Amino acid sequence: MKQLLTPDVTQQIKEVLKMMENPIQVILFTKPDCDTCQPTLQLLEEVSILNDKITFVERSLTDDKAEADAYGVSYAPTFVILDQNGNFKNFRFNGIPAGHEINSLITALIDSSSTKPFFDEKTLKRLEKVDKDINIKVFVTLSCPHCPGAVSNAFRLAMTNPNITADAFEAQTFNELSMKYNVSSVPKIIINDQYEFLGNQPIDAFLAEIEKVK
Template structure:
């Protein structure tokens, strides 16, 4: 059964045809049902346009690629542009409200989205140490996409910043261990730094002052 609506596919064809870079979606999968679902989802995205391509990898066997992408969970994928890691990852399937976050990340990497400038850009570029930013979300959360989209945009301006959307429902045990009771929750290098809705200005200041 198709996961993507035919009307959405037609709209995406129009957007993807404007992409002037090689966008690759590299997924790291195991034998779980959720990994199989992610595989099906990314195959459907791959079929939309030759500009966006899907590569299936093994969570168990492709350790070097996992390390380069800074991915620690199966059922995850990273976005590459012209063969280079972009620092934008998704753990789980970006459906529901997060589907737009995924599509906007792809288009943003191709230069078709929002841009940072001025003081915001200076602050992001000033980050000189590796930051692993993980945001736990619910796909039904209406505040989560704003945070995910802002962090995805931030990461494109600094190779030191890796950002990951984590679906709390897929990684329920981890969310439980972290005592996550409301979303979105932002962790930076393993430490909880933010809970709830945040503006891009607030997120930039948070990242710049870690």
């Protein structure tokens, strides 16, 4: 089978993944009637073998439904990450993390292996006050250079506060969802299906919308 990653890109990713601190597990949920599941499986396999801190497993969305439900996984392909203690990192990437979204994948791997805070003291104090259940959806396309920044911000918020979950959706794979949420530009960020904004905005913009939730 032809490699999805070129030798140059493979080497670049291998170098960047040296920033990983602790072991993690990547779990990919797939299903039979899924055009992008096989390439997503291959891509994650190619990336996972580049660092021995990454353990990669495939699960069935239907046969392993209890496990999928435990991580809030409803779609395929979707991957989640567990830290070295087996804790779910509170985010899901729905779709194939190819194109520019390879950056979202690599950042998620490194961030999930880290124990360091992602934000400054002021931001952390604001985040501590978020005590309601928050879900952040980020719609992306593989050709969007600004989308990985928005995905990483959403994922880092979810990794920092247990009340927050984050979902990245590759808009083309999940076209029906994209239509439901009127996605015409990306990245499009939606908070609790109530508040939305566009673009790779700073963390303050995310928090401003999150703090509107009553």
